[in-house]
Amino acid sequence: MLKEETLHIIDYILDKTNPKKNNPQMSRVRHEHRKKKHDDLIKICINCGHMWSKVPDWVDKSLLKIYPIGIIPKIGKKYKKCPLCSALEIRRIK
Numbered sequence: 730m731l732k733e734e735t736l737h738i739i740d741y742i743l744d745k746t747n748p749k750k751n752n753p754q755m756s757r758v759r760h761e762h763r764k765k766k767h768d769d770l771i772k773i774c775i776n777c778g779h780m781w782s783k784v785p786d787w788v789d790k791s792l793l794k795i796y797p798i799g800i801i802p803k804i805g806k807k808y809k810k811c812p813l814c815s816a817l818e819i820r821r822i823k
């Protein structure tokens with residue numbers, strides 16, 4: 730016995746994939762949990778020329794990630810001295 734209320738499979742798929750409805754499977758809100766993209770947080774060091782960024786401790790225990798030269802494009806990145814170079818400079822002054 731088929732119920733009249735049960736949707737056809739095509740209607741069901743169209744209903745579930747409708748972006749206007751607030752389906753948790755298709756919503757973009759789920760993917761926007763980060764406030765900033767990680768690509769925007771990567772900076773170029775003035776001293777050594779490496780690209781670096783601060784990362785959470787489950788990525789690296791030192792809370793710092795240094796990327797090899799020539800892998801990530803430098804267009805649009807900000808220049809800032811990396812924590813390693815600034816630490817070395819503080820040691821030289823002392």
Ligand SMILES: [Zn+2]
Nearest residue numbers: 774777811814
């Ligand atoms: Zn550096």
